[in-house]
Amino acid sequence: METGSPETTGAAGDEPVWRGLPPGLLRMRRLLLVLWAGLLALAVGLPLGLFAGPPWAACALLPLTAAAWCWPLLGRNWRSWRYAERADDLLISRGVLWCEETVVPYGRMQLVEVTSGPVERYFGLARIQLHTAAAATDAAIPGLAPAEAERLRDRLTELGEARSAGL
Structure with missing residues (x-):
């Protein structure tokens, strides 16, 4: 990705100068992913652990597993823009x-x-x-x-x- 001058290319046959998105977008999306996955894990695990028993509290790992799976996908999506x-x-x-x-x-x-x-x-x-x-x-x-x-x-x-x- 080019980070140089934002000037356009002059001739029609020239390749365009592509610019990527700044890494702040990826940091924001990953932080939101961790935040929401943590809140969802807490919202699922706490009631299940208190009312259904500790083995059911293991269901709180599902949002965390999904977040771990989504982490690299967010990076791939960010790089594609x-x-x-x-x-x-x-x-x-x-x-x-x-x-x-x-x-x-x-x-x-x-x-x-x-x-x-x-x-x-x-x-x-x-x-x-x-x-x-x-x-x-x-x-x-x-x-x-x-x-x-x-x-x-x-x-x-x-x-x-x-x-x-x-x-």
Whole structure:
């Protein structure tokens, strides 16, 4: 994944410069996984241990086992997300089993939003949401650094206005 200049490639035959998501998104998702699995294990194990007996309290291991299984999957999913800015459009690629690549032409963008919920703000992350005329082509890039999300929003808005004015 490229971490250099966010400039687009000039010629149509050039490969796009792909950028990955920052590791803060992976840390946030893994922390939430551990938190929810721990709470669920406690919510399952405590009542079963008190009312049904200690052997039934072993059922509390199921959420912890599921969390251990999901831990590497979160890493694979995080590594699969990437985006690239090209001269005429934005590419978003994601997915491990079902790979999706979304192409959003700058001239079709109607609204570019930067959002950040309380957990995302705690981890210093933001999400960029792209809205187009067709609802099926709306796209999002989660887990960006707020400065990068704002830079991308401003650049996409500028390019969208320039491309739509030329239509």
